[in-house]
Amino acid sequence: MSTTTDVKPILMLVEDDEGLAKQLRWALADRYDVHCAIDRAGAVALARRVEPAVVVLDLGLPPDPNGASEGLAVLTDLLAFKPWLKIIVSSGNAERIHALEAVRLGAYDIYPKPVDIDTLRLIVERASHLHALEDENRRLAASKDRRPMLDVLAESPKMLDVCRMIERVAPSDVNVLLTGESGTGKEVLARALHGASTRVDGPFVPINVAAIPETLLESELFGHEKGSFTGAHKTTLGKIEQADGGTLFLDEIGDMPHALQVKLLRFLQERVIERIGGRSQIAVDVRVVAATNRNLAEAIAEGAFREDLYYRLDEVGIHIPPLRERPGDATLLARHFLSRYAQEMKRPARGFTSDALRAIAAYEWPGNVRELENRVKRALVLADGSHITGTDLQLEEGSFPTLRMAREEAEYEAVSKALCVADNNVSAAAKLLGVSRPTLYDLMRSLKLRD
C-alpha cells in the first residue's frame, strides 16, 4: 500500500484571453492544479487563497491590454507578498522590452508568444521543481530540531574553531563562560551548546542579569515562598529551579551584585537552593553557561567580581571574536538576514549589489552581528529596487579600513597560521614566513601575540 498522496503543484494562470486560457489549462491540467484569473484584483485575491507555486502571467491585461503596465503591477503585487513565487511572463515580439523589465523586477522566466505548449510545459516544470527545492530548503533551515549548530552561521576560521569547541564541550557537564563584545552571538552559541548537549530535552532558561533591578534579581534567580515579602502572593520558582534538568544561561554575569555572587557561588558548590522565605534546601540539576562582554579580570582586580565565582563559571572559557575579525562571516550573515526578513516582511528583495557586499565586508561592525541584522532590516524597509545597495545599508565610504589596519590584519592571520603549523616553534614559523627569528619576535610583539 502506498502512503504517499499525489499532490499536484498549484499553478495560477493570469490571462484575459479566454480561448488561450482554456488551451493552457487543458495543456497543463494533467500535471498541475490549475487556477485562472483574468485581471489584477482577481490575480492577487486568488494567489492569497490558493498559494500557487508557479504563475503564468500575460503582461497585457485590461485596462492596458496592449501595454504591460497592468501585468507588471500584478508581478510586483505578487512578489511583494510571496517573494519566492516563480512567475513566468509571456511576451510577444513587440513586448520584449517589457518582458526584460519584468525579469528585472523579479520574474523567474519569460516565454515567447505565440505560445508553444511544449516549451511552456518545460519552463513551468523547471520553475515548479525549483520552487519545491527552495521550499524544502527553507523548511530545513527553519527546523531547529536537534541540529543546533545550523543556527550558528559561520565560515571564518576563528568562528569555525569556536563552533568546534562548543561541540566538543557540549556533551560534558562543565560550566562554560562565553566572553565577547556585545552582539557577537553569545546567546546564539549558548543555545547551540544546550542543543548539542545531553540536556537537549530539558529547558534552556536565559536570564539577563543586567536587565533586572538588583532588588528583584534574587527572587528571579532563586524564587520565593508565598508570603515571604509584601506582594509575594504565591510561591514562585526562580530561574535556577526552572532550568532543572537543562541549562541556565546567565547573560551579563559581570553585572551581578556582590551579595548575589556569594549566593550563586554557594549554589554552584552545593547544587542546592533555598527559595526566599523558604526553609528547605532544594536540589537542582543545572548546567550553567554564563556570558559577559566585560573584562572580568579587571572586575576581579577592582574587587567587583569574586575570583572564586569566576573560576567556578569559567571551567571552560570560550571567546567569541568580534565580527570585524571574522572574514567572510559578515556577508554570509547579511545574506541570511536578507532572505529571512524579506520573507517575514514580504519584500521582494533578491540580493545585494556588489558594492553593498564590498561595503559589508569592509565595515568595522562595532555593534557586531546585532548591528548587521538591524541594518539589513532597515535597508529592506528603505530599499526601492530589487537589490539592496550600500546606500540602503547606510555604510559610508569612510568606514573602509585603512591600509595599516588591512596590513595588520593580514600579518596577524599569516603569523598565527605559521605558528600553528609550526606547533609554536618560532624558528620554524620564521622559516615558513621567510623572515629572521628576531624579526618574527618583533612582529609577534607588535601584533600582541606575545608580551
Ligand SMILES: Nc1ncnc2c1ncn2[C@@H]1O[C@H](COP(=O)(O)OP(=O)(O)OP(=O)(O)O)[C@@H](O)[C@H]1O
Ligand atoms: N553566528 C550567528 N548566526 C546567526 N545569527 C546570529 C549569529 N550570531 C549572532 N546572531 C544574531 O545576532 C543577534 C545578536 O546575537 P546574540 O544576542 O546572541 O549576541 P550577544 O553576544 O549575546 O549580545 P549581548 O552581549 O548584547 O547580549 C541575534 O539576533 C542573533 O540571532
